[in-house]
Amino acid sequence: MNWRRASIAGLFVIPVLGLFIYGLSHDPHDIPSPLPGKPAPTFALEVFAPGQPPLGRPIGDTVRLAELRGQVVVLNFWASWCLACRDEHVTLSEVARHYADKPVHFVGSLYQDTPNNGRQWIAEMGGQSYPSVQDPHTRTAIDYGLYGVPETFIIGPDGLIAHKITGPASARAVARIVDSLLASGTPGKGAP
Numbered sequence: 584m585n586w587r588r589a590s591i592a593g594l595f596v597i598p599v600l601g602l603f604i605y606g607l608s609h610d611p612h613d614i615p616s617p618l619p620g621k622p623a624p625t626f627a628l629e630v631f632a633p634g635q636p637p638l639g640r641p642i643g644d645t646v647r648l649a650e651l652r653g654q655v656v657v658l659n660f661w662a663s664w665c666l667a668c669r670d671e672h673v674t675l676s677e678v679a680r681h682y683a684d685k686p687v688h689f690v691g692s693l694y695q696d697t698p699n700n701g702r703q704w705i706a707e708m709g710g711q712s713y714p715s716v717q718d719p720h721t722r723t724a725i726d727y728g729l730y731g732v733p734e735t736f737i738i739g740p741d742g743l744i745a746h747k748i749t750g751p752a753s754a755r756a757v758a759r760i761v762d763s764l765l766a767s768g769t770p771g772k773g774a775p
Contacts, residue, residue: 619746623656623738624726625649628716631698632691632705637683640714646690648738654686655764656738657757660724661715662696663704665732671751675735676712678754678761683712686740687761691715694724694732739764 627647633639640646648656659675661668679689691713693701698717705711718724727736735748737760746760 618728618736618744621744622742623648623658623736623744624723626718626723626726628690628692628718628723630714631693631717632702632711632715634714635710635712638679638689638713644714646714646716651688651738652742653740654688655682655740655761657687657689657735657761658692658727658738659689659735659752660692660694660727660729660732662694662732663700664696665694667751668733669708671733671735671753672708672711674754675752675757676710678757679713681758682761685765687765689713692718692723694718694729695721737761737764 625648627645627649630640630642630644630646633642633644657675657679659671661672675689675691679687682689689712691711693715701715701717705715721729727734730749733751735752735757736744737746737748737757739745745764748756
């Protein structure tokens with residue numbers, strides 16, 4: 584009779600143990616996206632924070648993805664209430680300045696936040712070298728399948744999403760992907 588109880592207990596414990604081991608062996612930030620290798624969802628979003636020269640744009644200007652075709656686009660979704668966004672802010676501004684004279688455009692997209700909060704946050708963070716746009720009703724975020732912020736999508740000159748970075752983007756990861764796209768003109772799918 585004890586072997587029966589042990590067998591029944593094993594039937595419940597083994598799957599739970601398997602899920603536990605699986606959970607410990609996978610990075611929770613590594614959320615696979617079906618978008619790399621597919622056309623980037625198009626957008627036309629209004630600039631609410633212009634960014635500092637030479638990459639800035641006038642407030643009210645519209646950033647249209649279609650107009651950036653043939654260039655690398657680094658699209659970063661962020662919010663003023665996002666603590667992890669603070670970790671990548673200075674890094675992304677520095678990397679954007681590094682590529683100022685190359686066919687690379689950085690765009691920040693404010694996620695579930697107000698432009699006033701976004702402008703105040705940018706000022707507190709010491710500015711930003713590239714423009715930020717507002718995404719009314721988070722339609723663009725939905726099109727990109729956003730799980731949360733920060734998330735960064737790197738779009739190749741061919742208009743295909745080359746890579747998605749979940750969580751704070753490191754300078755090394757962004758530069759490696761952008762350099763690869765500039766060198767080949769085609770998207771790279773490797774992990775950072």
